[in-house]
Amino acid sequence: MALLDHLGITVDDLQAAVAQFDPVLTDLGYTRHDEEGSVSWDNGDETELILYPAREEGTGPHRHGRVxxxxxxxxxxxxxxxxxLHALALAxxxxxVRVPKAYPRFNDRYYASFVEDDNGIRIEFAYNPPRSAPSA
Incomplete structure (x- = not known):
C-alpha cells in the first residue's frame, strides 16, 4: 500500500509558522530539519511535513471550507x-477551533480536538481506537 510520502504547506511567515508547528510536531516525535527556503519535520521513515514561504505576500490565510x-x-x-496536545498547541x-470532546456522529469511540494556525492550517488530534480496544 502506498503511504503519503510528504506534505508541503505554503505559509505567509515561515518563522512564525515554525514557532507554531515545531512544539507540536516535536512532541509527536518528529525531527526538525532547517533548509534554505523551507523547514521540515520527519518521523524516521514516516511522512514528512514541509513548510515553504509564500511566493506572493498577502495571499493568506487559507479559509476553512474553501476549495x-x-x-x-x-x-x-x-x-x-x-x-x-491540544493544550500544547494553544500554548x-x-x-x-473545537475543544477536545467525543464525536459520536463519527463513532462511539471517537474523541478529538481541532486547532488552526495563523495561516488557516487546521489540524486535528484524534483518538479513534479499533472497536475491540478499551476506551482510554
Whole structure:
C-alpha cells in the first residue's frame, strides 16, 4: 500500500509558522530539519511535513471550507494525549477551533480536538481506537 510520502504547506511567515508547528510536531516525535527556503519535520521513515514561504505576500490565510486544504488528523494514542496536545498547541499560538470532546456522529469511540494556525492550517488530534480496544 502506498503511504503519503510528504506534505508541503505554503505559509505567509515561515518563522512564525515554525514557532507554531515545531512544539507540536516535536512532541509527536518528529525531527526538525532547517533548509534554505523551507523547514521540515520527519518521523524516521514516516511522512514528512514541509513548510515553504509564500511566493506572493498577502495571499493568506487559507479559509476553512474553501476549495483546497481541509485538515490533517494525527492519530493519538489516548484521550488524555489529545487533551495534552491540544493544550500544547494553544500554548504555541494555535487557535482553538473545537475543544477536545467525543464525536459520536463519527463513532462511539471517537474523541478529538481541532486547532488552526495563523495561516488557516487546521489540524486535528484524534483518538479513534479499533472497536475491540478499551476506551482510554
Amino acid at each position: 483546497g486544504w481541509q485538515h490533517l488528523a494525527f492519530d493519538i494514542a489516548t484521550r488524555a494525549e489529545v487533551d495534552r 504555541a499560538g494555535w487557535t482553538e
